[in-house]
Amino acid sequence: MSQDVLFQLNGVSKSFVKGKEKISIFDDLNMTIERGDFLAIMGPSGSGKTTLLNMLGGVDQPSGGEIWFDGARIDSLSEGELTRWRAHNIGFIFQFYNLMPMLNAARNVELPLLLTKLSKTQRRANVETALTLVGLSDRAKHMPSEMSGGQQQRVAIARAIVSDPKLILCDEPTGDLDRETADEILEMLQLLNREHGKTIVMVTHDPAAARYASQTLYLDKGKFVQREVAA
Numbered sequence: 012m013s014q015d016v017l018f019q020l021n022g023v024s025k026s027f028v029k030g031k032e033k034i035s036i037f038d039d040l041n042m043t044i045e046r047g048d049f050l051a052i053m054g055p056s057g058s059g060k061t062t063l064l065n066m067l068g069g070v071d072q073p074s075g076g077e078i079w080f081d082g083a084r085i086d087s088l089s090e091g092e093l094t095r096w097r098a099h100n101i102g103f104i105f106q107f108y109n110l111m112p113m114l115n116a117a118r119n120v121e122l123p124l125l126l127t128k129l130s131k132t133q134r135r136a137n138v139e140t141a142l143t144l145v146g147l148s149d150r151a152k153h154m155p156s157e158m159s160g161g162q163q164q165r166v167a168i169a170r171a172i173v174s175d176p177k178l179i180l181c182d183e184p185t186g187d188l189d190r191e192t193a194d195e196i197l198e199m200l201q202l203l204n205r206e207h208g209k210t211i212v213m214v215t216h217d218p219a220a221a222r223y224a225s226q227t228l229y230l231d232k233g234k235f236v237q238r239e240v241a242a
């Protein structure tokens with residue numbers, strides 16, 4: 012595997028069993044994600060975008076094939092190993108922010124660090140750095156219900172980057188935001204990609220959001236059917 016390759020999917024298949032029926036989503040899917048890529052994944056509803064993101068994040072296991080990350084196979088890790096791998100390598104950003112409503116911004120951002128060996132002082136410092144990066148250091152004590160959608164998504168971004176992961180996975184990160192706020196969030200993702208070297212994979216239905224990515228892959232019925240590289 013080349014030094015530049017972060018993720019490699021080799022002949023990946025994925026099917027779900029529902030009652031007596033077997034639903035095949037992917038059959039022999041191959042994909043390479045290079046370090047520093049900002050990939051947008053688009054495609055019709057049901058084409059497998061979220062399933063793919065979940066397999067990249069180790070939330071869902073493939074039914075067959077191999078998934079390699081940074082030179083190591085992750086599809087054969089145990090549940091515990093996968094949890095630790097995820098905590099160190101992956102940040103997640105979701106459409107509806109998924110913040111814990113009873114925790115303030117700083118405590119929400121701290122959550123992924125509770126899975127690491129960092130001391131309380133180190134955790135506090137990392138939380139402060141992440142909140143400053145998203146421009147919310149003055150909102151550390153605010154509860155999610157006291158913040159706008161855009162601010163909540165910025166807290167979610169801070170939570171995604173606080174453990175300094177190599178890869179950020181985003182599922183419709185701007186699906187719940189107005190255009191102006193969406194653009195702010197996308198500019199922030201672009202900054203994390205360009206200035207902080209984060210590799211990003213973003214599922215989106217919005218062509219305007221995909222334009223922030225360095226390339227767009229189109230998925231249809233579990234196959235990549237088109238690839239557009241940004242000018």
Ligand SMILES: Nc1ncnc2c1ncn2[C@@H]1O[C@H](COP(=O)(O)OP(=O)(O)OP(=O)(O)O)[C@@H](O)[C@H]1O
Nearest residue numbers: 027028029034036055056057058059060061062063
């Ligand atoms: N746990 C599951 N059990 C059974 N079928 C599932 C499961 N998860 C996903 N599927 C099926 O897999 C297919 C792909 O779903 P997925 O959510 O990946 O699509 P998507 O492209 O992200 O769609 P959308 O754009 O609507 O979010 C769908 O037909 C869905 O019904």
